[in-house]
Amino acid sequence: MPRLEGKVAIVTGAASGIGQATADLFRSEGATVVAADRAEGVDIVKVDAGSEPEVEQLVQQTVADHGGIDIFFANAGISGGLAGLFNQSPADWEDILRVNLIGPWLAIKHAAPHMKARGGGSIICTASVAGIRAGAGGPAYSASKAGVISLVKTAAVQLCESNVRVNAICPGLIETGMTQGIYDMARAAGKQDMIGQLNPLRRGGEPSEIAHAALFLASDESSYVNGHALVVDGGLSVSHPFTRQAYGCTF
Secondary structure (H helix, E strand, C coil), X not given: CCCCCCCEEEEECCCCHHHHHHHHHHHHCCXXXXXXXXXXCCCCEECCCCCHHHXXXXXXXXXXXXXXXXXXXXXXXXXXXXXXXXXXXXXXXXXXXXXXXHHXXXXXXXHHHHHHHHCCEEEEEECCHHHCCCCCCCHHHHHHHHHHHHHHHHHHHHCCCCCEEEEEEEECCECCCCCHHHHHHHHHCCCHHHCCCCCCCCCCECHHHHHHHHHHHHCHHHCCCCCCEEEXXXXXXXXXXXXXXXXXXXX
């Protein structure tokens, strides 16, 4: 039996990358998926994930069309580039935080009551390894993703006894539109083998690998997982930086 048979899911940031891979996987596992993105596309509902009226309308329309909502993958996000602390403006921070942090909060705020009325559900928010340690993203992006990790913990507690679970996924380096420049530069320089070299698996990740993590958190297989930030980064965040000459590999 498909793992999401009979479930209704919303996926934001679904026009490409992780969101698109997840929407496709959820459908293959039996879910009815409402795919949303602020970029237009085939079978994409145009939504600004950081706008409360638009997120509220997305949820209300999904409930009206499909009778309820069981899963919300709040995946939409922007990087904001790699400018340093002293090279960004308040407007830069406001835009990044609005999409990356306020967006997941809006998903929780508007989806959770419908899920509770339906007997429970799963809300999944895309965070990042940049929210765990420095060095994986720009300042505002990193702060926004640290906020997402805190948000899911707070939300899980505040939704106690609702049977609505709230978790985050913390991807490492994944080939998406957001990271395409890094991949393109490496390939152009003939250094594609260096992508992901800092993690123990020595490679970057694929959107499908994050999609499968989202599938686990969306399904009943994770029924006792709540308020957790699941790291999917090839092992990047398990150690402090080191020189390979000093420590090497075991084989």
